[in-house]
Amino acid sequence: MMQSRPRILVVEESYPTALxxxxxxxxxxxxxxxxxxxxxxxxxxxxxxxxxxxVIDSDLHAETSFPLCEQLRKRDxxxxxLKKPVDDHEFGRALAGLARPSGEASPEASTESExxxxxxxxxxxxxxxxxxxxxxxxxxxxxxxxxxADGEVEWVYFPVTGLVSVSARNARGKAVEVALxxxxxxxGGTLLLGPARSPGLESVMHVAGSAWRTSAGALxxxxxxxxxxxxxxxxxxxxxxxxxxxxxxxxxxxxxxQRLARRLxxxxxxxxxxxxxxxxxxxxxxxxxxxxxxxxxxxMLEARKVIRSRRNLVEILxxxxxxxxxxxxxxxxxxxxxxxSR
Numbered sequence: 001m002m003q004s005r006p007r008i009l010v011v012e013e014s015y016p017t018a019l020x021x022x023x024x025x026x027x028x029x030x031x032x033x034x035x036x037x038x039x040x041x042x043x044x045x046x047x048x049x050x051x052x053x054x055v056i057d058s059d060l061h062a063e064t065s066f067p068l069c070e071q072l073r074k075r076d077x078x079x080x081x082l083k084k085p086v087d088d089h090e091f092g093r094a095l096a097g098l099a100r101p102s103g104e105a106s107p108e109a110s111t112e113s114e115x116x117x118x119x120x121x122x123x124x125x126x127x128x129x130x131x132x133x134x135x136x137x138x139x140x141x142x143x144x145x146x147x148x149a150d151g152e153v154e155w156v157y158f159p160v161t162g163l164v165s166v167s168a169r170n171a172r173g174k175a176v177e178v179a180l181x182x183x184x185x186x187x188g189g190t191l192l193l194g195p196a197r198s199p200g201l202e203s204v205m206h207v208a209g210s211a212w213r214t215s216a217g218a219l220x221x222x223x224x225x226x227x228x229x230x231x232x233x234x235x236x237x238x239x240x241x242x243x244x245x246x247x248x249x250x251x252x253x254x255x256x257x258q259r260l261a262r263r264l265x266x267x268x269x270x271x272x273x274x275x276x277x278x279x280x281x282x283x284x285x286x287x288x289x290x291x292x293x294x295x296x297x298x299x300m301l302e303a304r305k306v307i308r309s310r311r312n313l314v315e316i317l318x319x320x321x322x323x324x325x326x327x328x329x330x331x332x333x334x335x336x337x338x339x340x341s342r
Contacts, residue, residue, distance in 0.1 A: 006052035007033035008095070011042045011068065012082065013057060021055060021082065021091075028092040042068045046075065053098040054079040066275035066313070073161050073209075081274060097121075116160035117212060118184045119236045127229035134218040139210050146203040147188055149175075152196050155213045156188040156233075162209015163271055165286065166244075167202045175202065176288035177263070178247040179240060182270025189237040191216050192223070192230070207271060254327055256289055257297040261326035263287065264307065264316060274316040301325060 008030050012018035015037075022032045033051050036042050042056070046068070054072055056065050056079055065081075072079045078098050120128065140146070140162055147153050149169035157164070164187045169175040178201075181187045187203045196216055223230040243266075250259050260283065267276050280298070284291040298309045306321035307314055316322055 006030045006098070007050065008098070009033045009042065009045060009049075009051050009054040010035045011037075011039070011054065011056045011065070013037050017057075017086075021086065024086070024088055024091055025055070025095065028095050030095060039065055039068045043071055046071055046077070051077050053077060053095075055082055055095075056080070057082050066273065066315075069273040069275065076161070076210075079272060081272060116183060117158040117186075119186050119233070120158050120212065123232055124228055127226050127232070130222060130226055131214065131219075131229065134214045134222065135212045136214070137210065138213055140205045140208060142205055142208040144205045146205065147198050147201070149198055149200050149202040151198055152216075153188050153191040153198050154196075154216055156186055156191060156216070156219055157203075158186050158212040159183050160210045160212065162205060162211070163207040163267060165204050165206035167204070167286070168200055168244075169202050170200065174288070176251065177286040178244045180206070180243075180263075180266045180270055181240070184270060185240055186233070186236050187211075188216075189233065189240055191220070192234055192237055206267075207277070250327075251288075255297075256287065256293045257300050257325065258327045259287055259289075260294065260297045261301060261306075261322050264314060265319070265322055265326060268316050268319075274319075276314045276316075277312055278314050279312050 006029075008025050010018050010021050010025070010032060012021060012035070018035050018037075022035060025032050030052075033049060034045050036045055042054075042065075046054075054068075054077060056068065069079065080094050080098055120131075123131070135158075140157075140159075142162075146155065146157055146164065149167075150171075159182055161183065164181040165177055166179040166181060166187065167175040167177045181203075190199055190201065223233070250262055254262070263283070263286070264276060267278075268274055280291050280294050283294045287294065298307070298314070301307045301322070302309055304318075304321055304325060306318040306325055307316055309315075
């Protein structure tokens with residue numbers, strides 16, 4: 001029986017651009033499920049039709065695409081945000097990992113993880129089969145602590161949706177965010193470096209989502225018999241440490257505006273949306289600066305026309321401009337493993 005092609009929804013306000021995107025979708029082996037101009041039409045289409053993925057214009061300035069992105073997330077439908085001008089090669093590569101064909105069953109963790117977390121996607125089939133019986137799919141709430149700064153690391157998490165905020169916290173309780181983890185990475189990976197106790201790092205769900213997780217007790221013995229699995233997970237830990245290293249340099253040498261721009265970029269790339277639900281208080285706490293400093297920095301970024309800040313919401317308008325605002329080393333903030341759905 002011939003396998004059906006993935007069905008992709010296109011949400012784009014420019015008709016000529018939408019047609020060009022539809023053409024690329026077909027050329028890259030997928031089918032166009034529908035083409036709509038506005039978010040409300042997109043919400044209606046998602047409710048009434050089966051989809052494998054969506055491509056959404058990141059420049060819908062007249063209205064926010066946040067409700068549509070949230071609806072897609074709730075239905076576990078992957079999506080990417082269209083950054084213009086569109087590079088056909090990059091678009092095809094992103095589309096290839098976006099969706100699987102309609103009707104393809106996914107009763108096991110291996111199938112789900114292949115389209116969920118990128119660390120699990122990179123595992124060899126034998127290693128994934130070995131790990132699969134120890135994987136548990138869990139829903140994670142915003143504010144939920146995955147591991148405390150002074151406690152044992154009991155679980156390793158492979159996020160599928162949502163966002164994990166990792167902060168360095170000292171004995172006096174002072175903390176500063178040093179990393180963000182989405183579906184490109186893993187949380188709790190310091191367990192692989194030796195001691196089960198957290199090295200002063202606290203992992204908390206910043207945006208609610210879901211993840212695969214495995215217990216430390218099950219994972220550590222497994223790694224002894226699967227060296228390639230251990231190597232792939234350590235590579236993810238290496239990328240995590242690299243992000244922390246960049247954070248330390250940013251904290252010590254960048255302005256609040258640059259640090260804020262960097263933080264917004266990281267969060268947006270990992271969540272796959274230009275709309276970020278953030279308050280001034282939350283940003284000040286995460287960056288370990290005064291609230292007034294965050295307010296001024298947001299106003300400066302707005303003056304550059306790279307973001308739009310409203311109550312409890314920051315919307316990215318210009319990724320290239322925001323990258324420029326983050327400083328000369330901004331390209332290192334978007335690691336190769338991070339989501340490129342801009």
